[in-house]
Amino acid sequence: MSREQKAVDRARKAFSTGRSKPLEYRLQQLKSLRRLFVERQKDIADAMMKDLRKSEFSTPLYETMGLEGEIDLAVSHLKEWAAPRPVAKNLMTISDQVYVQPEPLGVVLIIGAWNYPWAVTIQPLIGAMAAGNAAVVKPSEVSAHTAKVMEELLPLYVDKELYPVVTGGVAETQELLKQRFDHIFYTGNSVVGKVVMEAASRHLTPVTLELGGKSPCYIDKNCNISIACRRIAWGKFTNCGQTCIAPDYILCDPSIQDLVVEEIRQNVKEFYTENPKTCPDYGRIVNQRHYRRVMSMLDGCTVAVGGDGDESDCYIAPTVLCDVKPDAKVMQEEIFGPLLPILTVGSVDKAIDFINQREKPLALYIYSHDSKLIKRFISETSSGGVVANDCLVQFSVSALPFGGVGNSGMGAYHGKHTFDQLSHLRGCLIKQLKMEGVNKLRYPPHTAKKLGW
Numbered sequence: 001m002s003r004e005q006k007a008v009d010r011a012r013k014a015f016s017t018g019r020s021k022p023l024e025y026r027l028q029q030l031k032s033l034r035r036l037f038v039e040r041q042k043d044i045a046d047a048m049m050k051d052l053r054k055s056e057f058s059t060p061l062y063e064t065m066g067l068e069g070e071i072d073l074a075v076s077h078l079k080e081w082a083a084p085r086p087v088a089k090n091l092m093t094i095s096d097q098v099y100v101q102p103e104p105l106g107v108v109l110i111i112g113a114w115n116y117p118w119a120v121t122i123q124p125l126i127g128a129m130a131a132g133n134a135a136v137v138k139p140s141e142v143s144a145h146t147a148k149v150m151e152e153l154l155p156l157y158v159d160k161e162l163y164p165v166v167t168g169g170v171a172e173t174q175e176l177l178k179q180r181f182d183h184i185f186y187t188g189n190s191v192v193g194k195v196v197m198e199a200a201s202r203h204l205t206p207v208t209l210e211l212g213g214k215s216p217c218y219i220d221k222n223c224n225i226s227i228a229c230r231r232i233a234w235g236k237f238t239n240c241g242q243t244c245i246a247p248d249y250i251l252c253d254p255s256i257q258d259l260v261v262e263e264i265r266q267n268v269k270e271f272y273t274e275n276p277k278t279c280p281d282y283g284r285i286v287n288q289r290h291y292r293r294v295m296s297m298l299d300g301c302t303v304a305v306g307g308d309g310d311e312s313d314c315y316i317a318p319t320v321l322c323d324v325k326p327d328a329k330v331m332q333e334e335i336f337g338p339l340l341p342i343l344t345v346g347s348v349d350k351a352i353d354f355i356n357q358r359e360k361p362l363a364l365y366i367y368s369h370d371s372k373l374i375k376r377f378i379s380e381t382s383s384g385g386v387v388a389n390d391c392l393v394q395f396s397v398s399a400l401p402f403g404g405v406g407n408s409g410m411g412a413y414h415g416k417h418t419f420d421q422l423s424h425l426r427g428c429l430i431k432q433l434k435m436e437g438v439n440k441l442r443y444p445p446h447t448a449k450k451l452g453w
């Protein structure tokens, strides 16, 4: 039996004991998980520094504080989330109990990505635990230091049979995918998303696919361009552009392109100094393979800001590209790096058409003072989520379902949505063996007279 198979087997056996189900146990596990983030902050931050050059401030800000918040939310609402949910009754069920009972699915497989390795791996785990499941956690091998710390620390804080960590790369993940799970929660790119879904289909296992895509950013020429560009520059260059909901490219009127470039240039200087390479707040590309992938996207583009890189240090400068053509290499796939192409469009109609001709993105950003224009974008396009006049912050709003649509994924999570996503919402109808008279119409023989027709 392989290591992966053993871990799944143990998790299933532990789930079968029923110990993950009582609310007290779920709460105790969640609170213990929270302690990990308080007590082992340094181990977590050190690994993140090695993996992605994340600063000592960026790890709590972008990863662990959000997780602590999600745990607190689950702990304070668990009783309510797990309780029976009464639904509307009709004439036939007026004296019955009619409700939805959330129940655990069983053993969940969580496959995480490397860009925010704690956030995207542990956030689904919080929901899996809260919903009473067992979960096998597979962190990304690409953020190797973090995967090692997760493998070492998680068993010290949570039930190691119910929530095992399995490390490894493609071979290990594929071995895991041969096993039978009750749900697979995958975060990563769309190509592997299809591999995961295919494997899941063999066991009719439902999947949540948190994928990526090219998230557009439309800037209305009449808006406060200075504030818009400040927010975009932050959203794009945080974590060196390796954020699934980072603005991928800008669409704007040709008349404001120069101003947009200048504003972003100023913001880059203010955030990361004249020399971002030496700035502790500016991260690195995760490895040389991705460095080469991102740098190759510069082919044929006009660089307005940045454009330089250092392969030995996986450094790519915050970069703005202007007058980019739709057929440029940088526009063919998700950038996932610090390159920000600007494409000019002559009208709102053309911007909307441009978005609609491509795969549905994970996020869509509109910067405008005009609420009618914002609503128009919302009604005439589709994306996983949409934000007006800001970016990235939707990830921190637990009440909003976070997930993609079409090529950017399926299923959604965060807060109660994770709980629901990893529960079976079981329809329950409890009648009594009384009042048989009301049923007489349904029993044959059916006659027009009996039915009153």
Ligand code: NAD
Residues within 6 Å of the ligand: 111, 112, 113, 114, 115, 116, 120, 138, 139, 140, 141, 142, 168, 169, 170, 173, 174, 187, 188, 189, 190, 192, 195, 209, 210, 211, 212, 213, 243, 244, 245, 334, 336, 362, 403, 404, 409
């Ligand atoms: P990655 O390379 O870490 O892969 C993700 C996981 O898939 C890893 O655990 C890896 O072991 C596994 N994997 C890789 N190849 C596999 C294969 N052939 N078969 C089976 N398993 C395999 O991460 P990535 O895909 O480079 O991550 C970046 C992508 O993830 C971007 O597209 C980004 O937008 C997306 N992303 C989405 C979200 C979201 O919440 N929607 C969050 C973060 C990242």
